[in-house]
Amino acid sequence: MSVLAAIAVLAILILVHELGHFIAARSQGIYANRFSLGFGPTLLKYQGSQTEYTIRAFPLGGFVGFPDDDPDSEIPPNDPNLLRNRPILDRAIVISAGVIANLIFAYLVLALQIGIVGVPQEFQFQPGVIVKPINEQSVAYQAGIRSGDIILSVNGKELLADKSSPLLLTKEIQSHPNEQIQLQIQHENQTKPLTLTPTESPDGKGLVGIELVPNGKAIYRHPQNPIEIFTVAADRFQQLLIGTVKGFGQLVTNFQETASQVSGPVNIVKIGAKLAADNSANLLSFAAIISINLAVINILPLPALDGGQLAFLLIEGLFGKPLPAKIQEGVMQTGLVLLLGLGIFLIVKETTQLDVVQQLIQGL
Structure with a gap:
């Protein structure tokens, strides 16, 4: 369905x-x-x-x-x-x-x-960073990382329940091109160690080909009035529009690294189906983004x-x-x-x- x-x-x-x-x-x-x-x-x-x-x-x-x-x-x-x-x-x-x-x-x-859902009030963080390999050819995927896995630590440094954890993970990966890094991964409620070696990007930084998402959930409150609904929606719309335009800009200026992220109808339906399975309200976000x-x-x-x-x-x-x-x-x-x-x-x-x-x- x-x-x-x-x-x-x-x-x-x-x-x-x-x-x-x-x-x-x-x-x-x-x-x-x-x-x-x-x-x-x-x-x-x-x-x-x-x-x-x-x-x-x-x-x-x-x-x-x-x-x-x-x-x-x-x-x-x-x-x-x-x-x-x-x-x-x-x-x-x-x-x-x-x-x-x-x-x-x-x-x-x-x-x-x-x-329907409410206005985002705060984000309740949990330990670790949720990751998703950008494609099956990425270093992360080849090393065994799958979409939805949670990285709990990198090189012995715990990724705490904090908004700075994705930045810490990014810095560790970027600062170790062509060097092994040690990760602690949570995959389907099982924790296991994992070792991978970031490749070196043209600017000399380490690259493993993953997208990072803070681990946690947003806390919502009921909007105070219709004006707040349309104001918050306008801010969200602006963020999505600017982000989309920047994404297409990167596709032009950095085609070699971003072309693999282009999705066709099958992947778009697959993403939408996963969002709908997780939470039917996510279909509204999916509709707006697409x-x-x-x-x-x-x-x-x-x-x-x-x-x-x-x-x-x-x-x-x-x-x-x-x-x-x-x-x-x-x-x-x-x-x-x-x-x-x-x-x-x-x-x-x-x-x-x-x-x-x-x-x-x-x-x-």
């Missing part, structure tokens, strides 16, 4: 994105003749007065279709309500509306979560994404005329092929790494 819940969250986020485009178009009187949630074979279809609504077999996608791209459309090419015949600002609003919808949705979800990520990804000036179309509009605004249709189509089609190829690669890679698939492979 947790997997279905995670898939449902992704489908809702895609629906929100496409509704942003659709509402922005229809509210300006711009024709939109197709609205689809999902890709692939059609499961359900409804023909409205102007728009065909469909639900398709694969929910991890969707689109809004315009008669501009329909060769069978009976609308005259010079109709002012065709998207391509509208001023640049009108088109920019339609193209960017999906991103805006995802951002607004993320903020409202955070507000809902704070209203919604913000969808917004940031789509606004990037890449072909086949909203940001790529906005880049074409910017060029049109600067030079007073659009790029030739053949050039735009060629760029968008190339970008679409690359994105689909990357998506298929990530799906295949992540599917083969699932525990159930690994067991099947080992049984062959």
Whole structure:
């Protein structure tokens, strides 16, 4: 059920994105003749007065279709309500509306979560640091560390119930490149010693490839009033948005070390399912984080994404005329092929790494 819940969250986020485009178009009187949630074979279809609504077999996608791209459309090419015949600002609003919808949705979800769960008051620390290997090729994973393990001590130094423990562990790892370090690990209620050797990063620091999470739980209190809910949600939204933008920035500036952390649909569903299994309220955080990520990804000036179309509009605004249709189509089609190829690669890679698939492979 947790997997279905995670898939449902992704489908809702895609629906929100496409509704942003659709509402922005229809509210300006711009024709939109197709609205689809999902890709692939059609499961359900409804023909409205102007728009065909469909639900398709694969929910991890969707689109809004315009008669501009329909060769069978009976609308005259010079109709002012065709998207391509509208001023640049009108088109920019339609193209960017999906991103805006995802951002607004993320903020409202955070507000809902704070209203339900409460306002974080303090963090109750416990001994140790919770760790998660970034991938199966990392030093930590190869040494036997698994997601959710707790490191209790490093080189004989206990990691106390304190917010400084993750920093102490980080310093010990970074200060011992190519040198063995001794760890005390708690794995599934069993404590065991473990030795590993950090590799040396380009800046000379030790690196083992783990993410650190303070060991403990947050203590919540009921919000005092609706204003506090929306204020705390705004602060949380800002932190998530800035962190997401910085993460994509690191992917560009430090691609070699961060590319392995890129997740596809399978891993995203896996993460969402784990959060849902731990606590159903975590699905709200998951929805907000993924919604913000969808917004940031789509606004990037890449072909086949909203940001790529906005880049074409910017060029049109600067030079007073659009790029030739053949050039735009060629760029968008190339970008679409690359994105689909990357998506298929990530799906295949992540599917083969699932525990159930690994067991099947080992049984062959």
